[in-house]
Amino acid sequence: MKPKPTRDRAIRPQLKPVGVIRSTLKSRRDAPKQGSEGAPDAWLEVHGWAADALHLLAAGDAIVVITWFHQSKRNVLQVHPRSNLRNPLTGVFATRSPDRPNPLGLHPVTIRSIKGTRLRIGPIEAIDGTPVVDIKPDLLRSAERPLGYLAVVSSPLRASRAPVRTLADTSEVTSVANIEVQIPKELGLTPREKAALQKSFQKQLVETLRGKHSSAIAKSKLMVVDVRAKSKNEVV
Numbered sequence: 001m002k003p004k005p006t007r008d009r010a011i012r013p014q015l016k017p018v019g020v021i022r023s024t025l026k027s028r029r030d031a032p033k034q035g036s037e038g039a040p041d042a043w044l045e046v047h048g049w050a051a052d053a054l055h056l057l058a059a060g061d062a063i064v065v066i067t068w069f070h071q072s073k074r075n076v077l078q079v080h081p082r083s084n085l086r087n088p089l090t091g092v093f094a095t096r097s098p099d100r101p102n103p104l105g106l107h108p109v110t111i112r113s114i115k116g117t118r119l120r121i122g123p124i125e126a127i128d129g130t131p132v133v134d135i136k137p138d139l140l141r142s143a144e145r146p147l148g149y150l151a152v153v154s155s156p157l158r159a160s161r162a163p164v165r166t167l168a169d170t171s172e173v174t175s176v177a178n179i180e181v182q183i184p185k186e187l188g189l190t191p192r193e194k195a196a197l198q199k200s201f202q203k204q205l206v207e208t209l210r211g212k213h214s215s216a217i218a219k220s221k222l223m224v225v226d227v228r229a230k231s232k233n234e235v236v
Contacts, residue, residue, distance in 0.1 A: 017131040019046040025127045041122025062141035065107040066134040072103035
């Protein structure tokens, strides 16, 4: 009589790659330790069967790409951090070493552009051919992403998209009569929600100008205001 499988034996996680990295980095020797240490941008090619999972991703989004380090050694439990022998041996769970029992890589990147099922992302240190097992939004960095832009423009000038500052830093405007609110499509707002958001932005700007910077209204000619929020529910 065969013994019943234990709970641990019965659960066999399986990973199904959703895409692959196409990079100018061809080997581990070429790659920096972290993406922030001079890594290039690369293409993330998503497999056709997973294309629908890209819905509402957009250029500028902050995401975390989860990779499978296919050239890593899975029998390694301790390393000298950053391959420096002067650093004491450390368990891999306390390091970012790619050599580990389950060599998953976490890469916080920004989407530069999207062409079909190909995402230009970066910076990322994963080498060419690295399998991608998942893509997730980077909630911490997304919280700092602007949800809309207010352009306050005097008649002779055209709106500019830069520089951007927060409402609290607004100090130079000529008029609040012409306020343009551009809301990214990826927020998926209904026309009613969009109207409410536009009204909220305009009210917030007017209150700021009247309360803190009324003396500066006559001085300036152009100001672009960057309005930030953690989610659409906080501003609508």
